[in-house]
Amino acid sequence: MSLMKVLKLVGGSIIDKPLEIIGRQCEFYQQRKNAAHDQKLRQEEAEFMQKLELDRQKFNAELDDMIADKEIERSKKILDAIKEYQITMAESSKSINESLGKMTIELRRQAHDLMEEKKKTYQQMQKDATNNAMEQLKIIRSEFPESSMEYQIMGEAVRAQLVGIVESSNSFMKMIDADFAKMTDNLDMISRNAAENTNQYISLTLGGLISNRLSGGDKKLLK
Amino acid sequence: MNSQREIFALVNFIEITRECRRQLVADVLNGNPDLFRFLYEDKNKNVQLLYKKRYELKWLEAHWLKCKTLFDNSNIELATRREILKIFLHWYQKFLEAWGYELADAFFFNAEIESLELLIDTNQRWTAQLDQLEMSFIRETKLLDKEIEEAKSL
Numbered sequence: 521m522s523l524m525k526v527l528k529l530v531g532g533s534i535i536d537k538p539l540e541i542i543g544r545q546c547e548f549y550q551q552r553k554n555a556a557h558d559q560k561l562r563q564e565e566a567e568f569m570q571k572l573e574l575d576r577q578k579f580n581a582e583l584d585d586m587i588a589d590k591e592i593e594r595s596k597k598i599l600d601a602i603k604e605y606q607i608t609m610a611e612s613s614k615s616i617n618e619s620l621g622k623m624t625i626e627l628r629r630q631a632h633d634l635m636e637e638k639k640k641t642y643q644q645m646q647k648d649a650t651n652n653a654m655e656q657l658k659i660i661r662s663e664f665p666e667s668s669m670e671y672q673i674m675g676e677a678v679r680a681q682l683v684g685i686v687e688s689s690n691s692f693m694k695m696i697d698a699d700f701a702k703m704t705d706n707l708d709m710i711s712r713n714a715a716e717n718t719n720q721y722i723s724l725t726l727g728g729l730i731s732n733r734l735s736g737g738d739k740k741l742l743k
Numbered sequence: 744m745n746s747q748r749e750i751f752a753l754v755n756f757i758e759i760t761r762e763c764r765r766q767l768v769a770d771v772l773n774g775n776p777d778l779f780r781f782l783y784e785d786k787n788k789n790v791q792l793l794y795k796k797r798y799e800l801k802w803l804e805a806h807w808l809k810c811k812t813l814f815d816n817s818n819i820e821l822a823t824r825r826e827i828l829k830i831f832l833h834w835y836q837k838f839l840e841a842w843g844y845e846l847a848d849a850f851f852f853n854a855e856i857e858s859l860e861l862l863i864d865t866n867q868r869w870t871a872q873l874d875q876l877e878m879s880f881i882r883e884t885k886l887l888d889k890e891i892e893e894a895k896s897l
Contacts, residue, residue, distance in 0.1 A: 616847045616850055618847070619851060623858075627862070638873060656887050656888065670897075678887065681884075684883065706858075710858050711851075711854060
């Protein structure tokens with residue numbers, strides 16, 4: 521009888537059990553190994569996530585810095601444009617105001633010259649009319665006796681003519697003065713409107729220039 | 744690109760000045776009222792200068808208005824238009840300086856023309872009033888002269 525047969529007869533557990541125990545132990549070691557591996561994996565994953573979070577934070581911080589830099593650059597551009605606008609505006613306003621001032625003074629001078637010329641013309645006309653009337657009075661005095669009706673009537677007519685000249689003179693001078701005042705008011709109004717329109721035009725033009733410049737800068741930033 | 748813009752601006756500026764020059768010659772030949780009054784009609788020196796000035800400003804302004812029309816009728820994009828206008832303004836400035844003006848004066852050409860019209864209109868009103876007064880003085884004197892002559896003959 522072979523040994524194996526004897527063993528089988530005694531019972532297979534003598535051989536089987538140790539094998540089973542070894543198998544279980546192997547399984548146990550395998551499980552332990554797997555758990556350690558899982559643990560290691562989890563640890564590595566956690567470390568990786570931590571690193572990722574740090575990188576993300578770092579990246580965000582860099583991005584914030586970059587945005588801040590661009591904001592500063594953009595603000596600088598705006599400030600430069602505003603500064604340039606103010607300088608151009610000041611220079612333009614200065615030369616435009618000078619030009620407007622020159623024009624207003626020149627127009628007032630011309631208006632004054634016209635008025636003086638008309639007054640002179642009228643004064644000469646008035647002088648001629650008065651001289652004519654005085655001449656007529658002389659003729660009346662020499663031609664007609666003082667007590668005559670002709671002397672009285674014609675003398676009265678000459679006096680009425682002289683009064684008429686004085687009245688015309690007054691009304692003409694008043695009209696000229698009133699017209700001159702109205703004219704200078706209108707000239708001032710035209711100048712004021714022109715100044716307002718010009719300032720508005722300059723603001724719009726320079727405003728457009730600035731916005732163009734900034735949008736050009738923005739395009740560059742985007743690139 | 745810049746030189747192309749310069750050439751465009753220069754060619755158009757020359758064309759505009761030519762057009763305006765042709766207009767000036769035509770106005771002299773056809774008797775433009777302002778030029779006619781300045782050259783021949785009104786003997787009054789002050790108002791003569793106003794007519795001359797009004798014509799001159801309208802003529803100078805016409806250069807700019809023609810330039811504006813040129814751009815209004817074109818499809819040139821805004822950025823290019825600005826560039827060309829800058830070049831055009833440079834030439835226009837030189838042109839105005841040759842006439843004794845500054846570029847800033849050009850802002851007020853329209854206002855000055857309006858003001859000159861006001862002066863000319865007021866002057867015309869005064870002249871009409873003076874003519875009326877002169878006529879009334881002459882009439883009064885003639886009537887009295889006639890009365891004296893009639894009385895003398897009695």
